[in-house]
Amino acid sequence: MSTINKLKIPVYQPSLTGNEMKYVQDCLETSWISSKGRYVAEFENNFSFYINSKYATTVSNGTVALHLALVALGIGPGDEVIVPTFTYIASVNAIAYTGATPVFVDSLKTTWQMDPDDVKRKITPKTKAIMVVHLYGHPCDMDRLTSIAKDYNLFIVEDCAEAFGSLYKGQHVGTFGDIGTFSFFGNKTITTGEGGMVVTKHKSLHNKLVHLKGQGVAEYRQYWHDVIGFNYRMTNICAAIGLAQLEQADDFIKAKRQLAQWYKDSLSVAPVKFHDEIGEVYHSYWMCSILVENEEIRDPLREHMANAGIETRPLFYPVHTMPMYNQRFEIFPVAEEFGSKGINMPSWPGLKKEQVDFICSTIKNFFA
Incomplete structure (x- = not known):
C-alpha cells in the first residue's frame, strides 16, 4: 500500500x-x-x-x-x-x-x-x-x-x-x-x-x-x-x-494559487464545479472549493474522502436557516444550493503535488 x-x-x-x-x-x-x-x-x-x-x-x-x-x-x-x-x-x-x-x-x-x-x-x-x-x-x-x-x-x-x-x-x-x-x-x-x-x-x-x-x-x-x-x-x-x-505572504498566496490550479487541472473531467476566478480579480484561494451536481452526492463523497484519510469541510450553511436567524421565512436559492452541494478541500500552502494528485484521484474514483 x-x-x-x-x-x-x-x-x-x-x-x-x-x-x-x-x-x-x-x-x-x-x-x-x-x-x-x-x-x-x-x-x-x-x-x-x-x-x-x-x-x-x-x-x-x-x-x-x-x-x-x-x-x-x-x-x-x-x-x-x-x-x-x-x-x-x-x-x-x-x-x-x-x-x-x-x-x-x-x-x-x-x-x-x-x-x-x-x-x-x-x-x-x-x-x-x-x-x-x-x-x-x-x-x-x-x-x-x-x-x-x-x-x-x-x-x-x-x-x-x-x-x-x-x-x-x-x-x-x-x-x-x-x-x-x-x-x-x-x-x-x-x-x-x-x-x-x-x-x-x-x-x-x-x-x-x-x-x-x-x-x-x-x-x-x-x-x-x-x-x-x-x-x-x-x-x-x-x-x-x-x-x-x-513576511511570507506572497509565497503563501502564490502556493495557494498553484494548488488551486492543480485541483482544476486534475478535476477538469470530474462532474464537479470549481470556484473559478471571475472578472478582473485576483483570487487568493483561501479555500479550494467544489460543488457537486446534487446534494445527495455531497456527504457520501466527503465520507469516501475521509475513509482515504482526507479531511474536508462543507461550504457554509446559509445563516438564514439557523435557529436564531430563521424567525422569518425566506428563500435564497443560490445560497441554499451552495450550502447543500459544496465541499472545501485541503487548501494549505504546504500541500504537495503528489498529495493533491491523491486527493483528486480519490474524488475521481468515487465517480468511476
Missing part, C-alpha cells in the same frame, strides 16, 4: 517556517508578552503598507474586528445592515451584537459572492450599512456595491476574513469601503493563532477604533475612561507571529 494512503491530510494547517520562533522568543526574553511591545506597531504598519491602507489597528480576533467596526460607525438598535446569508456566522453575529438587524441577500452563481441586485432590493430607510463579505478569497463586485452605497448614503464594511491578498481591479480588498476587517485564525492565509485587523482610510475613524478597543481609556489622563470600551487588543506575541507570517 502506498504510504500516502496512511497519511491524514488535513483541510488546513498553518505554515510556521519563517521568523515566528525568533520573534516570539524575543518577546519572551524581553518580557513584552501582552498588548504592548514593538511587534504590535510593526505588524500594523507593515500590514497597512502591504494592502495600501492608510491606517490599521490589531485586534484579538476577526469577530471582534467586525463588532468594533460596526460600533465605531455608530451602528446600533433600529439600524439594518445588509449581509449575505452565504457567509460564516461571525459576519451576522457581529451585527446582532450591536442590536442592529441583519438583512440577508442571496449570492451570485458565478462568483459565489453577494448579489448587488438583491442588495439594492433590500435597502429600506433603516439601512445603515452593507457588510461586504469576500467569501473564500474571491472579491465581490466592488464597482456595483460602492456605487449602491454612494447612491443611498450607506457605509460599507468589508469582511475580508477569508480574502487577505485578494485584489479587485488591482486594489486590495478591505480598502474600498469605510472599514475593512481581517481574521488571522489558525486556518487563515496568514495567522497569529487568534487575531484580527481593522483598516480604514479615515484618521478620525481609526482613532475611534483604537480608543474603543483599549477599554475606552482617555488619551491624556491615565486610568480615566470616557466611553464604554472593549478589551479587543492583540498581544505582542500574536503580533510577532503575524509579522513573521506577513
Whole structure:
C-alpha cells in the first residue's frame, strides 16, 4: 500500500517556517508578552503598507474586528445592515451584537459572492450599512456595491476574513469601503493563532477604533475612561507571529494559487464545479472549493474522502436557516444550493503535488 494512503491530510494547517520562533522568543526574553511591545506597531504598519491602507489597528480576533467596526460607525438598535446569508456566522453575529438587524441577500452563481441586485432590493430607510463579505478569497463586485452605497448614503464594511491578498481591479480588498476587517485564525492565509485587523482610510475613524478597543481609556489622563470600551487588543506575541507570517505572504498566496490550479487541472473531467476566478480579480484561494451536481452526492463523497484519510469541510450553511436567524421565512436559492452541494478541500500552502494528485484521484474514483 502506498504510504500516502496512511497519511491524514488535513483541510488546513498553518505554515510556521519563517521568523515566528525568533520573534516570539524575543518577546519572551524581553518580557513584552501582552498588548504592548514593538511587534504590535510593526505588524500594523507593515500590514497597512502591504494592502495600501492608510491606517490599521490589531485586534484579538476577526469577530471582534467586525463588532468594533460596526460600533465605531455608530451602528446600533433600529439600524439594518445588509449581509449575505452565504457567509460564516461571525459576519451576522457581529451585527446582532450591536442590536442592529441583519438583512440577508442571496449570492451570485458565478462568483459565489453577494448579489448587488438583491442588495439594492433590500435597502429600506433603516439601512445603515452593507457588510461586504469576500467569501473564500474571491472579491465581490466592488464597482456595483460602492456605487449602491454612494447612491443611498450607506457605509460599507468589508469582511475580508477569508480574502487577505485578494485584489479587485488591482486594489486590495478591505480598502474600498469605510472599514475593512481581517481574521488571522489558525486556518487563515496568514495567522497569529487568534487575531484580527481593522483598516480604514479615515484618521478620525481609526482613532475611534483604537480608543474603543483599549477599554475606552482617555488619551491624556491615565486610568480615566470616557466611553464604554472593549478589551479587543492583540498581544505582542500574536503580533510577532503575524509579522513573521506577513513576511511570507506572497509565497503563501502564490502556493495557494498553484494548488488551486492543480485541483482544476486534475478535476477538469470530474462532474464537479470549481470556484473559478471571475472578472478582473485576483483570487487568493483561501479555500479550494467544489460543488457537486446534487446534494445527495455531497456527504457520501466527503465520507469516501475521509475513509482515504482526507479531511474536508462543507461550504457554509446559509445563516438564514439557523435557529436564531430563521424567525422569518425566506428563500435564497443560490445560497441554499451552495450550502447543500459544496465541499472545501485541503487548501494549505504546504500541500504537495503528489498529495493533491491523491486527493483528486480519490474524488475521481468515487465517480468511476
